[in-house]
Amino acid sequence: MLFVLQIEAGGLAVRIGVYFCNCGTNISEKIDCAEVKRLAESMPGFAYIKSVEFLCSEAGATAMESDIRENRPDRVVVAACSVRDHEETFRGVSSRAGLNPYLMQMVNIREHIAWVTEDHHRATQKAASYIKAAMARVKLHEHLERELIDICPDVLVIGAGPAGLKAALALAEAGRKVCLVEKGPVLGGMPVKYEEVFPKMECGPCLLEPVLGEAMHGPHAGNLEILTLAEVTEVVGYYGNFTATIRQEPRYISHELCIACAECIAPCPAASKNPFNFGLNEKKAIDFPFLGALPNLPFIDPQSCLRMAGKDDCHLCRDACAVEGAVNLGDEAKSAARQVGAIVVSTGAGGYDCSKLPNLGYGVLRDVYNSLEFERILAASGPTAGALVKADGQPPRRIAIIHCVGSLDRDHVGYCSGVCCSNAFKFNNLIAHKVPHAEVTHFFKEIALAGKEEFTLYEKARSRNSTRMVRFDDIRQLNVSSGGNSSLTVTRERPNGRPKQTDFDMIVLCQALIPSHGTAAVARLLELDVDEHGFLEELHGRMDSARSKVRGIYFAGTCQGPMDIQKAVNEGLAAAGYVLAGLVPGRQLAIEPVVAVVDASRCSGCRSCMTVCPYKAITFDTTADAAAVNRVLCLGCGTCVAACPNAAIKGNHFTNEQIYAEIEQVLS
Amino acid sequence: MSTQTVALNPVDAARADFEPKIVGFLCNWCSYAGADKAGTSQLKYPPNVCVLRVMCTGRIDPQFVLKAFEQGADGVVILGCHPGDCHYKEQNYRAIQRHRILLRVLRQLGIEEERCRFDFVSAAEGEAFARIMSEMTGVIKRMGPLNRAAAEGTR
Numbered sequence: 001m002l003f004v005l006q007i008e009a010g011g012l013a014v015r016i017g018v019y020f021c022n023c024g025t026n027i028s029e030k031i032d033c034a035e036v037k038r039l040a041e042s043m044p045g046f047a048y049i050k051s052v053e054f055l056c057s058e059a060g061a062t063a064m065e066s067d068i069r070e071n072r073p074d075r076v077v078v079a080a081c082s083v084r085d086h087e088e089t090f091r092g093v094s095s096r097a098g099l100n101p102y103l104m105q106m107v108n109i110r111e112h113i114a115w116v117t118e119d120h121h122r123a124t125q126k127a128a129s130y131i132k133a134a135m136a137r138v139k140l141h142e143h144l145e146r147e148l149i150d151i152c153p154d155v156l157v158i159g160a161g162p163a164g165l166k167a168a169l170a171l172a173e174a175g176r177k178v179c180l181v182e183k184g185p186v187l188g189g190m191p192v193k194y195e196e197v198f199p200k201m202e203c204g205p206c207l208l209e210p211v212l213g214e215a216m217h218g219p220h221a222g223n224l225e226i227l228t229l230a231e232v233t234e235v236v237g238y239y240g241n242f243t244a245t246i247r248q249e250p251r252y253i254s255h256e257l258c259i260a261c262a263e264c265i266a267p268c269p270a271a272s273k274n275p276f277n278f279g280l281n282e283k284k285a286i287d288f289p290f291l292g293a294l295p296n297l298p299f300i301d302p303q304s305c306l307r308m309a310g311k312d313d314c315h316l317c318r319d320a321c322a323v324e325g326a327v328n329l330g331d332e333a334k335s336a337a338r339q340v341g342a343i344v345v346s347t348g349a350g351g352y353d354c355s356k357l358p359n360l361g362y363g364v365l366r367d368v369y370n371s372l373e374f375e376r377i378l379a380a381s382g383p384t385a386g387a388l389v390k391a392d393g394q395p396p397r398r399i400a401i402i403h404c405v406g407s408l409d410r411d412h413v414g415y416c417s418g419v420c421c422s423n424a425f426k427f428n429n430l431i432a433h434k435v436p437h438a439e440v441t442h443f444f445k446e447i448a449l450a451g452k453e454e455f456t457l458y459e460k461a462r463s464r465n466s467t468r469m470v471r472f473d474d475i476r477q478l479n480v481s482s483g484g485n486s487s488l489t490v491t492r493e494r495p496n497g498r499p500k501q502t503d504f505d506m507i508v509l510c511q512a513l514i515p516s517h518g519t520a521a522v523a524r525l526l527e528l529d530v531d532e533h534g535f536l537e538e539l540h541g542r543m544d545s546a547r548s549k550v551r552g553i554y555f556a557g558t559c560q561g562p563m564d565i566q567k568a569v570n571e572g573l574a575a576a577g578y579v580l581a582g583l584v585p586g587r588q589l590a591i592e593p594v595v596a597v598v599d600a601s602r603c604s605g606c607r608s609c610m611t612v613c614p615y616k617a618i619t620f621d622t623t624a625d626a627a628a629v630n631r632v633l634c635l636g637c638g639t640c641v642a643a644c645p646n647a648a649i650k651g652n653h654f655t656n657e658q659i660y661a662e663i664e665q666v667l668s
Numbered sequence: 669m670s671t672q673t674v675a676l677n678p679v680d681a682a683r684a685d686f687e688p689k690i691v692g693f694l695c696n697w698c699s700y701a702g703a704d705k706a707g708t709s710q711l712k713y714p715p716n717v718c719v720l721r722v723m724c725t726g727r728i729d730p731q732f733v734l735k736a737f738e739q740g741a742d743g744v745v746i747l748g749c750h751p752g753d754c755h756y757k758e759q760n761y762r763a764i765q766r767h768r769i770l771l772r773v774l775r776q777l778g779i780e781e782e783r784c785r786f787d788f789v790s791a792a793e794g795e796a797f798a799r800i801m802s803e804m805t806g807v808i809k810r811m812g813p814l815n816r817a818a819a820e821g822t823r
Contacts, residue, residue: 082704082707084701084704108704116706116710133720637723639726668739
């Protein structure tokens, strides 16, 4: 008997107060509140209905607040305007009046009824049915709380190109501890290897050196931990509370002790092709990646070092070193864990493999280079010390620059990288500077030069008599072959059926930008979605392009698509902005309670929910043998709730029972 | 087109007084906002569709639709974001898939496919929302009440 009484107290005896907003006359001239009361008052739990002129006004909200205090309803229904306009307003009023904000249900009788229904009588009836449905629903509402969790405001930045560097610097300047992880031995990404960058022909290293200097020695460098030759191997946790494990390969050279005198390099007996110059020259096993690379200290490549490869007990570098302990041949790989609240991914892009277009002769014919290799040939820090020469050491007289290599071609990458044309005209200008009488022919499919500055290099190139422009429809119409006398021949098929042959002595292929290997690896590690091209997929391509779909993970730079330095840097700063706005030291993170909740006892372990969740919010808890929803990551869409074949997942605030109650009432 | 002048059809004439009950499941972000837009534009449409809000069409369990038919609905309309516009990335595609399967179930129960419409309404498409409300009401009016024997099968 006592049990029955308790059920009544918790269920049937619920008292619901209804607040009816007249909205001036916007609602009341179409919907009759007195008639609504007559139709709704027989509903179980109905306590009262009160009409207010403007419920959202300060006077209206204050009146509602004191009325709730006075009448102490268990639940409240607000019949007014759109939920999208004022749900937060009335949740706030309820909360201030001492009622859990999730025990308030709003119905939209203005936009959805009063303003769109001709007939007064039917409008009133419809409003009454909406209010009754809300009453039936709100009775089943649960007391929900916004959970507050502690956060770590520190940040992990993966990739030290321009985007990652700018993100890291901004965050460090704001006082955040930043761990900047770079896979290679050198910072600065792609542009530090460029002689000059478009559109203003600024020197690439000069552009980046101040940024790198600030990162290493600037006023906020103390907040920045830079780990080169390092990779993130594991990330666990979620927004506000990630733990990242980082593995750092040995450099064998001490950051603290090395004075970069380079004495160790000459005695080294081992050399191999220098990957930082794309194999266009050699470097010693102990060497700088390239001239001017920062941090300014050499590293030992264990692949080519005789000692590391176990071929010899060589220690000539250590013997030559002027500083005791600067060369540490016993250096070992280290693994470290870092606590961070957010992660910025800036792992960059790579170039499309030009050998996939065999008609262009790349990788087979001498003096056919891709654009990254050509950048190094032009660069003062490159294999030819900036001299533009062919493989035979002679300057080229006729150069072909082929645009759109792999781009705008469904058999290759489909998209336009948007930066190669600007780069190609930059090449034209650099060639004119280095070999003044060289003829340059641009073979192109399309020319893309959007932006307020990008056309200037094109104009300059076109103004030269030595520049020729040749358009092709399909890159398959071009065929590069070896001519006599160390020359190269480009044969172009033409619509008239008579192929045109032109001789060159150097060919530069402007290949598409594609996701780097590092980007693919980080996507796998962090379980990030990638688009059809393999670039990291943003939360929203326009409105939220620096955010991933996983809360707390942000993107910057070419890991998410081809872009120029300006945009990459801005993305880095955008990512920093998101972190600074979302994770504030000393402030807890508020977690919305309108999320999915798994009843482990009903979960059969089919994992259907995990495949449909767009936010990677669901994991499988092997201990409980059930799916588990992370409240921080879940955004409450409810798809998993509908997908669960066992009804083991509840969608808070949108439970099946609540929705069924609504359906029943609107149809009664 | 005279073939579509329904008033001439005696069966339809008999149904002229019939006011169908239709349940509309709307996603919060696009379609509910589209309904708001119809309201702020003061577009008039028949009041037959009762709107239920969910955060995403992906939340719509096919059982909600069956429940609506069981409880007396003559029609159901599900409105979500346009493909590619889903606030939750791609959950509207899940809803489309579920709707397609649901139509086959409804057919087996003897419930005509036209009684369960899936469509897209963006936050800007107040006119589309009002048009769909009018169309749906018109279609169900012409079809007449749901065959209740069929609806029994939804239990």
